[in-house]
Amino acid sequence: MSARTVSTDNAPRAIGPYSQGTAAAGFLFLSGQVALDPKTGALVQGTIREEVARVLENLRAVLEAAGTGLDRVVRTTVYLTSLKEFEAMNEVYARYFGENRPARSTVQVAALPKGARVEIDAIAILG
Numbered sequence: 134m135s136a137r138t139v140s141t142d143n144a145p146r147a148i149g150p151y152s153q154g155t156a157a158a159g160f161l162f163l164s165g166q167v168a169l170d171p172k173t174g175a176l177v178q179g180t181i182r183e184e185v186a187r188v189l190e191n192l193r194a195v196l197e198a199a200g201t202g203l204d205r206v207v208r209t210t211v212y213l214t215s216l217k218e219f220e221a222m223n224e225v226y227a228r229y230f231g232e233n234r235p236a237r238s239t240v241q242v243a244a245l246p247k248g249a250r251v252e253i254d255a256i257a258i259l260g
Contacts, residue, residue: 135157136155136156136157137155137156137157138152138153138154138155138156139152139153139154139155139156139161139195139198139199140152140153140154140195140198141153141194141195141197141198142171143171143194143197143198144166144171144191144192144194144195144198145166145167145169145170145171145174145191146174147164148169148246148247151164152164153195153198154195154196154198154199156199156259159258159259159260160256160257160258160259161195161196161199161201161256161257161258161259162256163192163195163196163254163255163256163257164254165210165212165252165253165254166188166191166192166195166252166253166254167184167188167245167246167247167249167251167252168183168184168185168187168188168191168249168250168251169187169191169247169249170187171191171194176247176248176249180221181218181221181222181250181251182221182222182224182225184249184250184251185221185222185225185226185251185253186225186229188251188252188253189203189225189226189229189253192253192255193229196255196257199257199259200259200260201257201258201259201260202257203229203230203233204231204233205233205257205258205259205260206230206233206235206255206256206257207235207236207256207257207258208235208236208237208255208256209235209236209237209238209253209254209255209256210237210238210239210240210253210254210255211226211237211238211239211240211251211252211253212239212240212241212242212245212251212252212253213239213240213241213242213250213251214241214242214243214244214245214249214250214251215241215250216239216241218250218251219239222239222251235255
């Protein structure tokens, strides 16, 4: 099996020794994204809704760089620093995914990189 790294300037650069995404076996495996602005590298300041929107825009950019899109996502994991923000996260998440409802887990974590409140990773079908 061969794998290829996927990257784009339209999403934040990885902040560690990993790639934005890896394409293999007909799938794209996306690393977790937090609400970093791809132009400045700074964490988006604002509500959880604004953070979730930035995260999903970052994921969309990596998906598009690989030739796929949010409609081809089959699995996500959402990491929240507070499950009290679950409902607000869901509102934005539902707008982005529309009728596509990927399998998903949501977990509360103690902390996320750069002080983010949400991180989302994904798996999508290529093509």
